Amino acid sequence: MDTDLPSLPNSLEARDRRSLVHGLTDLARHLEIGPKIIESGRGVWVSDGEGRTYLEGMSGLWCISLGYGQERLIAACEAQMRKLAYYHLTNHKGHPAPIELAEKLLEIAPVPMSHVWFANSGSESADCAARLCWYYWNAVGQPQKRKFLAHDRAYHGNTIAAASLTGTSYAHEGFNLPLDGFLHVATPHYLTGAQPDETEEQFVARLLAELEARILAEGPETIAAFFTEPVMAAGGVIVPPEGYFDGLQRLLNKHDILLVADEVVTAFGRTGEMFGTTRMGLEPDLIVLAKGLTSAYIPMSALMMNARIFDAISAYSGRLGIFGLTMTYSGHPVAAAVAREAIALYEELAIPERTKALEPVLLGGLRDRLGGHPNVGDIRGTGLLAGVQLVARRDPLTLFDASARFGPRVAALAEDNGLIVRAIGDTIAICPPLVIDEAEIAQLVDRLARAIEAAAAEPGA
Numbered sequence: 001m002d003t004d005l006p007s008l009p010n011s012l013e014a015r016d017r018r019s020l021v022h023g024l025t026d027l028a029r030h031l032e033i034g035p036k037i038i039e040s041g042r043g044v045w046v047s048d049g050e051g052r053t054y055l056e057g058m059s060g061l062w063c064i065s066l067g068y069g070q071e072r073l074i075a076a077c078e079a080q081m082r083k084l085a086y087y088h089l090t091n092h093k094g095h096p097a098p099i100e101l102a103e104k105l106l107e108i109a110p111v112p113m114s115h116v117w118f119a120n121s122g123s124e125s126a127d128c129a130a131r132l133c134w135y136y137w138n139a140v141g142q143p144q145k146r147k148f149l150a151h152d153r154a155y156h157g158n159t160i161a162a163a164s165l166t167g168t169s170y171a172h173e174g175f176n177l178p179l180d181g182f183l184h185v186a187t188p189h190y191l192t193g194a195q196p197d198e199t200e201e202q203f204v205a206r207l208l209a210e211l212e213a214r215i216l217a218e219g220p221e222t223i224a225a226f227f228t229e230p231v232m233a234a235g236g237v238i239v240p241p242e243g244y245f246d247g248l249q250r251l252l253n254k255h256d257i258l259l260v261a262d263e264v265v266t267a268f269g270r271t272g273e274m275f276g277t278t279r280m281g282l283e284p285d286l287i288v289l290a291k292g293l294t295s296a297y298i299p300m301s302a303l304m305m306n307a308r309i310f311d312a313i314s315a316y317s318g319r320l321g322i323f324g325l326t327m328t329y330s331g332h333p334v335a336a337a338v339a340r341e342a343i344a345l346y347e348e349l350a351i352p353e354r355t356k357a358l359e360p361v362l363l364g365g366l367r368d369r370l371g372g373h374p375n376v377g378d379i380r381g382t383g384l385l386a387g388v389q390l391v392a393r394r395d396p397l398t399l400f401d402a403s404a405r406f407g408p409r410v411a412a413l414a415e416d417n418g419l420i421v422r423a424i425g426d427t428i429a430i431c432p433p434l435v436i437d438e439a440e441i442a443q444l445v446d447r448l449a450r451a452i453e454a455a456a457a458e459p460g461a
């Protein structure tokens with residue numbers, strides 16, 4: 001393996017290769033090519049160590065929703081560190097910051113919620129959600145309800161249960177996952193999932209019929225919960241077709257299966273509503289939050305649960321004598337203070353309304369500039385979350401062979417143009433900080449369009 005270091009052995013690139021393990025990265029290749037080091041950020045822009053700036057079209061990893069340099073978040077962090085840098089929530093202890101944050105989350109919740117559990121990452125909260133579902137069904141005397149359903153291509157995180165819920169092979173392969181009883185059903189994506197000549201309505205009806213058949217085959221009495229993202233972000237920015245979630249919700253109610261909404265990406269204005277649950281008309285029993293909760297200024301996640309869940313688990317823990325879930329940093333006061341301030345900013349800046357108003361600017365801009373391009377098969381999204389599906393041919397619609405790596409090539413060329421986006425296969429994902437303005441959206445669209453045009457003009461494309 002090539003482990004030659006760059007000519008400057010003490011450069012950050014060389015030190016990175018000697019010291020760090022990177023996620024979602026080909027580690028062998030990383031030893032050869034090293035990292036791009038990002039050193040600073042301001043608003044929707046980040047700069048590398050060589051003085052180049054990039055429009056951060058992905059909010060980092062779908063998370064820095066309020067952009068870089070938000071002084072109020074920095075001040076909230078510092079003030080809380082000075083007052084009470086740490087306390088915990090175990091053994092009947094409490095402290096103000098997580099109480100205030102939990103109250104606020106319950107106030108703005110998209111459906112009536114009763115209590116909040118805090119953790120440190122989306123993965124942990126998704127894991128905790130799975131555990132709470134098990135605990136709940138044990139509490140109500142149905143311990144056989146243990147299986148979980150989630151979508152193929154869903155992303156729910158990377159701890160063991162969360163990675164098992166995740167429906168992508170990279171989270172499983174080589175890791176002995178998924179765990180037994182974590183089942184995946186068809187992705188509600190018409191473009192890649194429809195049969196020839198199937199209308200969108202027929203596609204939805206077929207998926208729901210297949211889902212019900214699966215539930216009956218497994219036995220509804222064995223299924224604890226269904227996990228879904230309101231919009232599947234990391235799976236390729238997939239907005240389920242009209243009618244899909246209505247039908248899904250009806251099936252879950254009919255078969256007494258809990259619904260967990262994973263709002264790690266979609267909450268806090270991303271879809272043009274404070275919560276994607278509202279935009280998509282879901283009625284979850286549990287809601288997983290992270291990322292935008294603190295606008296990624298500090299790690300924190302949350303799990304909201306309704307009264308059905310909380311009343312049962314609190315009574316059960318009374319019988320057991322303890323609720324055995326615990327984490328040192330659950331409700332960390334500094335993270336909670338930052339999250340509370342972030343929510344104040346989402347409200348004061350009217351971020352959901354602003355996002356709704358900018359949705360046609362982003363999606364319309366992409367469609368105007370790229371809608372007729374022969375390698376663009378679909379432009380989809382909601383709010384400031386968009387996906388541009390690259391295709392080998394539009395008519396008949398022909399997807400690229402994965403080995404063509406057209407999407408990654410477009411993302412690399414966009415980066416040369418000063419725009420960071422993410423290629424999920426041949427979907428270019430776009431998820432800019434929600435503080436982006438119209439002129440910056442125009443730059444984003446232009447830089448991406450030029451990258452697609454350049455990739456299409458390359459020999460062999």
Ligand SMILES: Cc1ncc(COP(=O)(O)O)c(C=O)c1O
Binds near residue numbers: 061120123291
């Ligand atoms: C929908 C969704 N759920 C859960 C997670 C996991 O969150 P984390 O990376 O904070 O563990 C992610 C991360 O991208 C996500 O997109």
